[in-house]
Amino acid sequence: MTRILARSLSLTPDHIARVHRAVEDAGPAKGVRQQTDADYADWVKKVLADQPLPGQPIRLFAYGSLIWKPELEHRAEQPGIARGWHRSFCLRMRRFRGTFEQPGLMMALDRGGQCRGVLYELAPEDPATLLDRLFRREFTVKPINNLPRWLTVDTDAGRVTALGFVMNRASPYYAGRLALTEVAQTLARACGHWGSGAEYVLNTVTQLERRGIHDSGLWKLLRLLAEQIDRFPRPAQDVSSTVGC
Numbered sequence: 001m002t003r004i005l006a007r008s009l010s011l012t013p014d015h016i017a018r019v020h021r022a023v024e025d026a027g028p029a030k031g032v033r034q035q036t037d038a039d040y041a042d043w044v045k046k047v048l049a050d051q052p053l054p055g056q057p058i059r060l061f062a063y064g065s066l067i068w069k070p071e072l073e074h075r076a077e078q079p080g081i082a083r084g085w086h087r088s089f090c091l092r093m094r095r096f097r098g099t100f101e102q103p104g105l106m107m108a109l110d111r112g113g114q115c116r117g118v119l120y121e122l123a124p125e126d127p128a129t130l131l132d133r134l135f136r137r138e139f140t141v142k143p144i145n146n147l148p149r150w151l152t153v154d155t156d157a158g159r160v161t162a163l164g165f166v167m168n169r170a171s172p173y174y175a176g177r178l179a180l181t182e183v184a185q186t187l188a189r190a191c192g193h194w195g196s197g198a199e200y201v202l203n204t205v206t207q208l209e210r211r212g213i214h215d216s217g218l219w220k221l222l223r224l225l226a227e228q229i230d231r232f233p234r235p236a237q238d239v240s241s242t243v244g245c
Contacts, residue, residue, distance in 0.1 A: 009202070010226040016199050018229055025193040029100060033142040035135075044131045047148050052161045057124040059162035060134070061153055063087055063117035064107040065200065068207040071137060072130055074120040079211060080153040085166060086113035087215065089183045091145055092173045096194045104190030104197045105175060105183060107204070108146060108167035116213045119153060119162055138165050145171045180217070184224035188232075198225050 028034055051058070061082055062070065088110035098104025109115060122130055131148075139146045146165035153162045167174060178186075187197030205218050 009205070009222060011198060011202050011222040011229075012226070015226055015229045016196065016202060018232060018234075019188060019191060019196045019198050021191050023099060023191055023193045026095070026099070028141070029094060035140055035142060035144070039142070040132055040135050043135050043148060044128050047131060047150075047163065048127065050150060052150060058122045058127055058130075059153070059160055060120045060122055061117055061151055061162040061164035062120060063109060063115050063164075064204050066120075067118050067211070068203045070120060072120070072134060073123045075123060076121045078119050078155055078157075079213060080117060080119040080155045080160070080162065082109065082115045082117060082151050082153050082162075082164060084114070085109040085111065085151065085164070086115050087217070088167070089178060089187070090167055090175045091171075092175045093190070093192065094173075095192060097192045097197050097200055098190040099192055102190055103186070104192060105178075105186050106197075106200065109164060110167045110169075110177075116208075116215070118211060118213075119155065119160070141173075143171055144168055145173055180221055181224060184221055184228050187221075188225055188228035198229065201225060 048054075057075070060066070060072070060074070061080060063082070064087065086109070087107050089105040089107055090110050091106045091108045092098075093104040093106050094100045096104075097106060135148065138148070145168055147168045149164055149166050150161050151164040151166075153160050153164075187201060190197040201218065201221060205215070205222060208215055208218070
C-alpha cells in the first residue's frame with residue numbers, strides 16, 4: 001500500500017486488528033448440499049462449450065477478491081467495465097468470512113449498472129484444469145451462489161467477452177439490496193476462518209486503487225466501517241504494563 005493511499009484510508013490496520021479473531025472452520029452446515037467432482041466437471045464442460053471464441057485464451061473478469069488473490073496463472077491484465085452488472089454485498093456468508101452465529105457478507109455481481117474491474121488473460125495450455133480450480137474457489141454449495149457466465153466487457157482496446165461470476169438470485173444466501181449502513185454494521189462484526197469482512201473490504205479497495213479504479217461506494221463503506229468499529233469498547237489496558245511509566 002502506498003503511503004499516500006494509506007494516509008487517505010479511514011479504515012486502518014488497527015481497525016482490522018480490533019475485529020479479527022481466530023475462528024475454526026466449522027465446515028458445511030448440516031443439510032447443505034455440496035458441489036461434487038461430477039458437478040464441477042459438468043460446469044467446466046458447459047462453460048467451455050458456451051465459449052464465444054473456442055480455442056482462444058479465456059479472459060476472466062475480476063471485481064473483488066480475485067484481484068488481490070487470483071490463485072490462477074495469467075499472462076496479462078487490463079482494466080475493463082462490465083456493463084449491466086454492479087458490485088453488491090448481497091451474498092450472505094455463514095462460513096469463510098462469517099459464522100452461523102454472526103453471518104457476514106461478500107460481494108457478488110448483481111444485475112444493473114456497471115462495474116469497473118480487472119481482466120486477466122488466463123494461460124491457454126489447459127483451460128479445463130484452470131476452470132476446475134477457479135470454480136472450486138468460487139462456489140461450493142448447491143444451489144450455486146456464483147454463476148459462471150460470459151460477460152460483455154469494454155476495454156480501451158474495444159469490447160471483449162470475459163468469464164465472470166454473477167449472483168444467483170434464487171440462492172438462499174442472496175441477501176437482496178441492503179442499505180450501506182446495514183452492510184457496514186454486518187461487516188464490522190463478521191469474521192470467519194478466512195478473516196474478517198472489514199479486511200476483505202480494505203484489501204479490495206487498496207488493490208482497485210493501485211490499478212487506478214476508484215469505487216466511491218466502497219470508499220463510503222470504508223468510512224462507515226471505521227465509524228462502526230470505533231464505537232466498539234476497547235479491551236481493558238493491562239495494568240501491569242503501565243507500572244513504572
